[in-house]
Amino acid sequence: MRSVHKGVMVDVDRGTPITDWWTDIKVPTGPRNKEKSGYPTQKPLALLERIITVSSNPGDLVLDVFAGSGTTLLAAQKLGRRFVGADINLAAIQTTTKRLLGAKNPTQPDLDDEEDASVSDGCGFEIYNVNHYDIFRNPVEAKELLIEALEVQKLEFSTVFDGEKDGRMVKIMPVNRITTRADLNELIAGFDYKAWERKQNENPNRPVEKISLVCMGHEPDLAAQLELAAKPFKIEVEVVDILRDKANLEFKRDSEAKVSIKKGELVIAKFYPMNLLQKLSIQKESVEDWRELVESVLIDWNYDGAVLQPAVLDIPGKDDLVKGVYKVPDDAGTIRVKITDLLSESWEGSVSNGD
Ligand SMILES: C[S@@+](CC[C@H](N)C(=O)[O-])C[C@H]1O[C@@H](n2cnc3c(N)ncnc32)[C@H](O)[C@@H]1O
Known part of the structure; x- marks a missing residue:
């Protein structure tokens, strides 16, 4: 148990002030260590307990958006704080869930019982899948899968675009995260102004290029940003958000x-x-x-x-x-x-x- 007295953090159990160099907390090691969850970047529970104890009160809300094995949430639960955790990795959510469920009494978990949490009643927290960034396990394969699923015609000579569909140039943006303005730079650097000039002279009223950006979530003004970057040429940009439209796509085989x-x-x-x-x-x-x-x-x-x-x-x-x-x-x-x-x-x- 730790508390802060007159600006000094004190280890109440031992009565010694805690310095700014914490060497008394050890990383859980050894094959028989019950605290170890198997998650590679797991932090010691005692470390998170100390941080939460000195920086919040019981009933406060603790947030860890990079939950990993859920050490912060476990410490919060143990110390009677409410908590919200998030992680992009399914295995992290699973490890966290297991650890939190290991606590039989939600306010006083007993880590020694973590292993035998077989069937219990209620769990005191809920799990939400707020996005579907897990569509692609392998981002390298993702482009190929998307080209196939969207029936995009691959280009024979590679340009900055990945293919063509229905008269539009298609660019597959990075997968498993939202697309931002910065992700457009490569595309903008590869604009073929000479070809655009020719097209504009031939058909002054038509857009010189029609572009489809395929992405998984995006900044709201993404299309407008690309159109702006093409000035003085007129291009037409559509955004295909596969998270929104994914009902039409099938990549993974469902269980x-x-x-x-x-x-x-x-x-x-x-x-x-x-x-x-x-x-x-x-x-x-x-x-x-x-x-x-x-x-x-x-x-x-x-x-x-x-x-x-x-x-x-x-x-x-x-x-x-x-x-x-x-x-x-x-x-x-x-x-x-x-x-x-x-x-x-x-x-x-x-x-x-x-x-
Ligand atoms: C260093 S680990 C956290 C370890 C944690 N403190 C523990 O004790 O287990 C960082 C976590 O952040 C997650 N992460 C990385 N990028 C993320 C993102 N954009 N959104 C959510 N989680 C992310 C990783 O999956 C990983 O589990």
């Missing part, structure tokens, strides 16, 4: 699952995490026990159609498997099941009590 209610029990009969199987070069037919490919099963017995609030959290320890069969409570309504595989990719589906 499949067979879930049903039998004699008052929810039974997961089959689960095929297609990307994982592809990575392991395993055929669907060769999966003997689907549970070996699964990291967790979460079940919300009364799904509100928006946020998964799981009452069942089946997260086995390293050497155990999920149960796969769960007793359905009497008051169950729309049941939502979330099965997460070893790549932290999830299948989610609803089952009605009566199916």
